[in-house]
Amino acid sequence: MSEFVMSESVAEATDAALALVQRTSLTRLVADAVENLILTGALPPGSKLNEATVADRFGVSRGPMREAFRMLECSRRMDTDPGCRLNIDPGSVAAH
Numbered sequence: 001m002s003e004f005v006m007s008e009s010v011a012e013a014t015d016a017a018l019a020l021v022q023r024t025s026l027t028r029l030v031a032d033a034v035e036n037l038i039l040t041g042a043l044p045p046g047s048k049l050n051e052a053t054v055a056d057r058f059g060v061s062r063g064p065m066r067e068a069f070r071m072l073e074c075s076r077r078m079d080t081d082p083g084c085r086l087n088i089d090p091g092s093v094a095a096h
Contacts, residue, residue: 031068
């Protein structure tokens with residue numbers, strides 16, 4: 001059997017990614033990514049987001065996605081409707 005060897009650049013990138021996850025929760029990382037999409041206009045005000053669809057896009061389960069949405073609700077970036085869909089607050093971009 002041969003030993004698995006990783007190039008130095010791949011090892012450094014992997015170490016950096018692992019360090020980020022170790023010091024930051026997955027929920028926080030997802031919330032930050034969604035918030036960045038809102039602030040850059042990639043998700044314009046009035047957009048409706050489905051929890052399952054966004055979770056799938058980011059490759060995470062619905063649990064961390066649901067918590068990320070709650071964090072964004074608390075920061076007033078979005079609000080929810082009964083169908084687990086989030087509406088991006090039109091004032092959230094202007095508040096940035």
